[in-house]
Every structure is written in structure tokens, then in C-alpha cells.
Amino acid sequence: MNIIFLGPPGAGKGTVAAIVKEQLGLVHISTGDLFRSNIKNETALGKQVKAILASGGLVSDEITCKMVEERLKEKDLEHGFILDGFPRTIPQADELKKFAKIDAVIEFAIPLEDVVRRLSGRRMCPSTGRIYHIEFDPPKKEGFDDETGEPLIQRDDDKEEAIRHRLDVYTKQTEPLIAYYKKEGLLKTFDASVSSKHVAQCIIKLSKGEI
Ligand code: ADP
Numbered sequence: 001m002n003i004i005f006l007g008p009p010g011a012g013k014g015t016v017a018a019i020v021k022e023q024l025g026l027v028h029i030s031t032g033d034l035f036r037s038n039i040k041n042e043t044a045l046g047k048q049v050k051a052i053l054a055s056g057g058l059v060s061d062e063i064t065c066k067m068v069e070e071r072l073k074e075k076d077l078e079h080g081f082i083l084d085g086f087p088r089t090i091p092q093a094d095e096l097k098k099f100a101k102i103d104a105v106i107e108f109a110i111p112l113e114d115v116v117r118r119l120s121g122r123r124m125c126p127s128t129g130r131i132y133h134i135e136f137d138p139p140k141k142e143g144f145d146d147e148t149g150e151p152l153i154q155r156d157d158d159k160e161e162a163i164r165h166r167l168d169v170y171t172k173q174t175e176p177l178i179a180y181y182k183k184e185g186l187l188k189t190f191d192a193s194v195s196s197k198h199v200a201q202c203i204i205k206l207s208k209g210e211i
Contacts, residue, residue, distance in 0.1 A: 001026065001080040001207055002101060004087070006177055007108025008170045009163075010115040010122070011192045012199060013084045015131065016108075019200035024207055025079035029071055031064060031086040033129070056162035058088060058169055065095045072100055088174045093181075105181040106203060108192035112167055119163050123152040 001024065005013040017028040035053055038046035045067070049059050058064075068086050080103075087093040096102070121134040125145040132139050132152060140146050157166060181187040190202050205211045 001103050003080070003082050003203075004102055004105040004181075005082060005084045005108065006105055006174070006181070007192055008110065008112060008115050008174075009166050010119040011108035011110045012118075012196045013108055015196040016192075016200045016203065017082050017084050019197065020203050021082060023200075023204055027077055027079075027081045028084060029068070029081050029086070030084040031068060031088075032084075034067060034071065035059065054156040054162070056157045056165040056169065058173065061089055061091045061095065064088075065092055068096070069099045087177060090176060090180060093177055102186060104188055104206065105177075105186045106206075107178055107181075107187055107189040108199070109189050110192040112171075114193050115167065116163055119158050119166075120160060122158050123154055125150055126153050 003026070005017060007013055014028075014030060014033075017030070020026065021028045032053075035046070035049050039050050039053065040046070045063070048063065052059050064086065068083070072081070083096075083102075087096050118133065118136070121136070123132045123134060123139075123143075124130065125132075125148060127148060127150060128145070130145060130147070131137075134142075139152065143152055144150065145152060156162065178187065188206060190199050192199055202211065
């Protein structure tokens, strides 16, 4: 099964993907993670996109689509994949049709005020990528990773100015995809303001044809 996770930043797409992929044997493809790993490894692509990510703006459709198309050519996708963070614009959705078949689009529905609260409290372990929240999912020792003991960091784009910009970009460029996929009959909407575990269970039921 090939699915798209669609929703604003901070809706819990990454957290839900981590649960669902285990249970359904899907590969989680997050364009944000792909860009961040290119930045960390200082690849040519990473150098090209670093400033764009820090500002909270979008990488060009051309660069992003090429990266996803290449990733989907790899041989580890026999049970299917979750696309998280892609497509984010109508041109990206049009392009995706040329190189992949999508079975369902999961909309993570959540009020934007909830998202600001979630994102501004998000902290990350720099080496493992594990995510915490200062209020909802704090580490055992404030400011440090439970496993590695490293100091947690805040992503540049989780700082307030960048959050506002990301939400603005989401509303203008990505939200129109909800109507786009509704029209194609692929859209399934779930309430993402509840726990990630609950959203994950709903998606698993959906995959089994139970809802
Ligand atoms: P978020 O928490 O905003 O969902 P992601 O980790 O998905 O964050 O993405 C981080 C950044 O990577 C985005 O703000 C954008 O700069 C870039 N990015 C990710 N996916 C795309 C995409 N499909 N098109 C353009 N830029 C993207």
C-alpha cells in the first residue's frame, strides 16, 4: 500500500509514521528527513537547500520531485511506502502521478493553534533524531536525551518566526491538496489533535479495510 500523509507541520505525521510503518511493513519516506540528512552530510544538494530549510520556506518543486523520484526507484519498497511531507504543492502532486501509484491520502486534521504549541515545544536528539516535547513528552532529565545523554536541540525551523512562516506556506501552498485528493476520491480525514497512537490505530484499521 502506498500512502501519503498530508497535514500541517506538527500534526504528528512523523510520529504516526514510525508506529504504522512497523506494523504494516511500509517504508517511511520523509522529504524533510531526506533534506536534513543531505545537509548533515554536506552533500551538494544539502548545500543547495540549507538556507531554505532554516527559513521555513519550500525547496523548489523540481529539486524535491527529483529527489523523491530517485528514492522511489530503490528496491526496498515491495510492501509500499508512506510519503510524509510530499507532495506539498499542486505541481508536486501532478508530477508524483507520473512516477507512483497512490492508494490513499491521509489528512491529519488539526487546528493551527495546536500546531504552534506542539512545534514551539519540540526538541530533538541531534544524533538519533528522537523527538520530545517539553510539555507533552519530556525527557527524563530536562534538556537531555534519555538514551544517549546528549543535549537536546531545537530545530532552526521550530523557532517562532520560522513556525509562522511554515504555517503560512502550508495554508497557501499545501492545504489546496486536500480538495485535490478529495476530488480524486483518495482522501481519508482523521482528527490529529488526539494521541498519535489513536491516529495510527485508525490508519491500520483502514489498511485492513475495517473502516
Ligand atoms: P515539517 O515539520 O514542517 O512537516 P519537514 O521535516 O517535513 O517539516 O520539512 C522541513 C523542511 O523541508 C520544509 O520546511 C521545507 O523547507 C523542506 N521540504 C520538505 N518537504 C518538502 C517538499 N515536498 N517541497 C518543498 N520543500 C520541502
